[in-house]
Amino acid sequence: MRKPMIAGNWKMNKTPTETVAxxxxxxxxxxxxxxxxxxxxMTVSLFAASQALKGSEIxxxxxxxxxxxxxxFTGEANCASYKExxxxxxxxxxxxxxxYFAETNETVNKKVLKVLEQGFRPIVCVGxxxxxxxxxxxxxxxxxxxxxxxxxxxxxxxxxxVIAYEPVWAIGTGMTATAKxxxxxxxAIRGAVREMYGDLAxxxxxxxxxSMNDKNCDELMSQPEIDGGLIGGASLVAEKFDRIVNYGR
Ligand code: 13P
Numbered sequence: 001m002r003k004p005m006i007a008g009n010w011k012m013n014k015t016p017t018e019t020v021a022x023x024x025x026x027x028x029x030x031x032x033x034x035x036x037x038x039x040x041x042m043t044v045s046l047f048a049a050s051q052a053l054k055g056s057e058i059x060x061x062x063x064x065x066x067x068x069x070x071x072x073f074t075g076e077a078n079c080a081s082y083k084e085x086x087x088x089x090x091x092x093x094x095x096x097x098x099x100y101f102a103e104t105n106e107t108v109n110k111k112v113l114k115v116l117e118q119g120f121r122p123i124v125c126v127g128x129x130x131x132x133x134x135x136x137x138x139x140x141x142x143x144x145x146x147x148x149x150x151x152x153x154x155x156x157x158x159x160x161x162v163i164a165y166e167p168v169w170a171i172g173t174g175m176t177a178t179a180k181x182x183x184x185x186x187x188a189i190r191g192a193v194r195e196m197y198g199d200l201a202x203x204x205x206x207x208x209x210x211s212m213n214d215k216n217c218d219e220l221m222s223q224p225e226i227d228g229g230l231i232g233g234a235s236l237v238a239e240k241f242d243r244i245v246n247y248g249r
Pocket of ligand 1: 009094166170171172173174209210211212230231232233234
């Protein structure tokens with residue numbers, strides 16, 4: 001019932017010119033099953049991507065947005081601009097933004113409410129740090145992040161929300177959560193959504209992210225609670241991304 005989703009988070013990679021080249025490669029991918037494919041280029045490369053992806057099934061996402069409509073926020077980007085570019089998804093609260101750009105549960109929540117109001121679909125990132133995993137408080141951390149992010153989201157909006165479980169220690173390190181651990185944590189996250197929205201939680205897609213690649217995608221995607229992947233490094237290589245979107249084939 002939940003359509004699987006594979007999303008590439010290109011992070012701070014690919015200039016506009018390089019974006020067009022990668023988009024052209026990705027457009028050649030033959031998708032062998034029912035999966036939604038999203039790519040999230042750098043803000044300055046979104047225009048190039050939107051042009052290059054015209055007529056393709058690949059959906060455009062952004063990596064961040066400001067929670068105000070416009071104004072004196074030097075260096076930020078707003079929802080209205082993304083709308084003009086055909087952006088559908090916006091990654092929010094990625095751990096790199098929390099770590100390096102002082103994003104908090106509160107700012108993530110403001111952004112979630114704004115992008116839903118503006119008709120976008122947020123991809124809300126949650127995940128524990130290594131020391132939190134070692135302290136045995138993974139579920140507490142990710143459930144709190146989830147509930148804080150969703151505070152004030154209406155029942156009618158919840159099926160537009162995508163959550164990505166990204167253990168911080170697994171991002172860019174080559175260390176992946178075991179498929180079972182990822183599945184268990186995602187089940188806990190869905191439990192937190194259920195506490196707020198009851199059975200509507202079954203409609204919310206929850207992705208795994210963190211060193212997911214062409215080698216481990218089959219096992220991760222075979223887990224019942226894992227509805228997709230948010231892919232960093234491996235999404236920058238067309239052959240790897242092809243293999244991931246065609247997981248299990
Ligand atoms: P990697 O796939 O490079 O570990 O990055 C994961 C990620 O942070 C996606 O948002």
